[in-house]
Amino acid sequence: MVGRMNASRTARERVRAELIREIKDVARRQLAVEGAAGLSLRAVARELGMVSSAIYRYFPSRDELLTALIIEAFDAVGAAVEEADAACPRDRHLDRWMATCRAIRAWALAHPHEYALIHGTPVPGYVAPQDTAVAAARDGIVMAGILRDALEAGALSPLPGLPSAPPSFAADAERLRQALFARLSDDVILLALEAWTLIYGTVSFELFGMYKNVIEEDRAAAFDHVALTQAHILGLA
Amino acid sequence: MVGRMNASRTARERVRAELIREIKDVARRQLAVEGAAGLSLRAVARELGMVSSAIYRYFPSRDELLTALIIEAFDAVGAAVEEADAACPRDRHLDRWMATCRAIRAWALAHPHEYALIHGTPVPGYVAPQDTAVAAARDGIVMAGILRDALEAGALSPLPGLPSAPPSFAADAERLRQALFARLSDDVILLALEAWTLIYGTVSFELFGMYKNVIEEDRAAAFDHVALTQAHILGLA
DNA sequence: CGCGTTTTGGAGCAGTGCTCTCGCTTCAAG
DNA sequence: CTTGAAGCGAGAGCACTGCTCCAAAACGCG
Secondary structure, X not given: OOOOOOXXXXXXXXXXXXXXXXXXXXXXXXXXHHOHHHOOHHHHHHHOOOOHHHHOOOXXXXXXXXXXXXXXXXXXXXXXXXHHHHOOOOOOHHHHHHXXXXXXXXXXXXXHXXXXXXHOOOOOOOOOOOXXXXXXXXXXXXXXXXXXXXXHOOOXXXXXXXXXXXXXXXXXXXXXXXXXXXXXXXXXXXXXXXXXXXHHHHHXXXXXXXXXXXXXXXXXXXXXXXXXXXXXXXXXX | OOOXXXXXXXXXXXXXXXXXXXXXXXXXXXXXXXXXXHOOHHHHHHHOOOOHHHHOOOOOOHHHHHHHHHHHHHHHHHHHHHHHHHOOOOOOHHHHHHHHHHHHHHHHHHOHXXXXXXXXXXXXXXOOOOOHHHHHOHHHXXXXXXXXXXXHOOOEOOOOOOOOOOHHHHHHHHHHHHHXXXXXXXXXXXXHHHHHHHHHHHHHHHHOOOOOOOOOOOHHHHHHHHHHHHHHHHOEO
C-alpha cells in the first residue's frame, strides 16, 4: 500500500489505464459517426468484445464517459491553437491572431461532432464539471497571450470611439487581469471576450447550418474577415 | 371530398388539430423540464391518457415532433423580436436595435431549453428541414429592416477603416440584398451578419455556461455593451 | 341506419442505461 | 508459499425508449 510512488505501476493498473484509453478511442470513433446522441455504451462494449456491464468498472456512467471526451476535445482544440500560435514569430501579433482563429475553425471542421460536444447544447444533466475548466481555458490563454505581447511591444491600439466597458465589469476585469490579461485595460479585456465569442459563434453558425442560404460562396473568406475585423477593433496591426 | 374549402372543417379535422396542439404543448412542457434529450413520446402519451402508439397517428416520429417544436421556437423568438421592434418609434434606429437585441436575450433566458433546441447541437439526424427556413428568418428580417430604415433616413455611417468584404462575398451579398437588405453595401451586409452572429453567440455562451468564471458580475450590462458596440460599428447613432 | 374511414388499444421487437450477483484472476501481506 | 482481499468479466434482469403491426372500437357521412 505504501510504496511504488512513480512510474510503471502494478501490471493491473497498466492494463486498466490502457483499457480506459481503448474505451475512449472507440467512443470517440462512434461519436464521430453518429453524434453524441448515438453514443451507446453497449455498442462500445460490443466493439471491444466485452459485455456491457464490464464498462462500468471503468466509467461509472455514460455521462462520465462523455465528460471524459469533452475534456479531451477541449484539450485537442487547445493544443491546435497553441501549435498554430507557436508556429508564428512572436512579434508578428496579427499573424499569430489570424493563425489561432483559423486553427479553431480548421479543428472544428475536421471534428464536427467533437466540436458540437463542447460548443453545442450541454448534453448531460447540463452541469459542466470543474474538471473541464483547465482544459477549456487553453485557447483563451493563447489569445490573451497575443494581446499581452502586443501591449508590451507597444503594438496594441484599440479602435477609438467605441463604448467603454460598463463599471459593473470592473471586478470581472480585475480577476481576469490577474489570471491572464496582465496590464490590459478593462475596455480591451471586454473587447477580447467579445472577439472570442464571435470567433466561436461564427464557427458554430457555420457548423450548425445557420449560414445556409446566407453565406454560401466562400465561408473561409468570410471567417477571415471576421477574424481580421476583430483584430482591427482590438488594434492588432 | 370536393367542397369545404375554408373555415371550420369537418369535426374530425378540428379535434385532430386540437390534439396536435395538445401533444405539442405537453411536449414543450416536458422539454422545459429536462431538455431535448429527455423528451419521451411515451411520456407525452401517458400524460395525455393515451397509449404510445396513438401518437404516431399525429407525428410520424419523435424527430418530427421535435421539428415542430423547433419551428414554434423560431416563431416565438421571431415574434418577440418583432414586438420589441414595433414598440419603438420607427426613426429611433438605435433604440430599435437595442430593443431587438435585448428581446433575443430575454426570450432565451426565459426559455433556455427551447433556445437550446434552435441554437444548440442539431438534435435529430442533423438535417434542418426546409420548413424551418421561413420561421428562422424572422429575426433577421427585423434587424435588416432597422438598418434599411436607417440608411434611408441617412442615419447609417459605418465605422471607417475596417476591412472590406472579400470579393467572394459579392454573390451572397447580392442575393441577400434582393431578399432583405435593399440598397445596403456589401460591407454593411457582412458587418450585419457578424453582428447577428455575435448577438446569438453571446447569448449561447451565457446560456451554455461558457462565461462561468469569466463574466459573473453583470451579464446584462456586458450584453448591452456587445449590442451597443455592434451598433457603433454599423454606424447606428 | 349502415358502412367505410379514422382512431385507439395492446402486444411485441429491438435497443438503451444501469444494477446485482457469482465465480475467476491477480496481487500483496502474513 | 499460502491465504485473504481486491479487482474483474459474464450473465441475467429491470425499467425504459422508439416504433410496428393488427384487431377492435368509435365516428361521421351518404
